[in-house]
Amino acid sequence: MQRRAYASGLAALLAALSATALAGCSSGSGTDGSGLDAKTGTAAGPIAQPGRYRTLFEPCGSVPRATLREMLPAVTALPAEQRDRVLRGTAAVTYDTDRRVGCAWKADGPDAIHHLTLDFERVVSYDPSVSDETRAQEVYTTKESAAGLAPAADPGAGTPPGPATGTPTPVGPAVPVKPAG
Known part of the structure; x- marks a missing residue:
């Protein structure tokens, strides 16, 4: 019986040594600072920044109650x-609240039924060379074109040039100034 315990201990020791030897051969630790991938011999690509959230x-x-009362006018006629x-809403069914969450509100009135649904998805890029923000923009653009919507204007670009509409805004003080005299 003693011999059997010795054999299993020896087998565990051999397994640990072989795992260590294999791990040491698969990739260098990069102590020379070269940044080379041991498998291909090429430099590793740039690592993208992680997402903000x-x-x-x-x-x-997330929606203020005053906004909900405004968007769901039939709610004011309901008992308290x-x-x-x-106004509390109904949470969407999700299995990963770190990736996707949502909420829905519904108010039935005599003239209409109003619905409000929010759905948030946190996009994660699994490609180390593509940032989460870039991947999120790709997903948004794909969904935008699938819905047949025109591409959104770049918020940093300012107002696009074109003919002005509406009444012009006067330049100068809003109240006429009386000349001194």
Whole structure:
């Protein structure tokens, strides 16, 4: 019986030594500072910045109650208890709240039924050379074109040139100034 315990200990020792030897051969530690990938012999690509957010916020609390009352006018006619339940919203079913969350509100009125649905998705790039923000922009552009929408204007670009509409804004003081005299 003693011999069997010795054999299993020897087998564990051999397994540990072989795992260490294999791990040492698969990739260099980069102590020479070359940054080369041991498998291909080429320099590793640039690493993209991680995303700004690790988790998503709670969507049912993200819309102020005043905004909900404005967007769902039928809610004001409901009894207080039912109105509070409608204004709290219904959380979307999700299995990974770090990646996708949502909330829905619904108010039935005599003239119309109003729905408001929010759905947030945190996009993660699994390609180390593509940042999460770049991947999110790619996903957005794909969904935008699939929905048949015109591309959104770049918010940093300012107002696009073109003919002015509406009334011109006067330049100078808003109140006429009386000359001194």
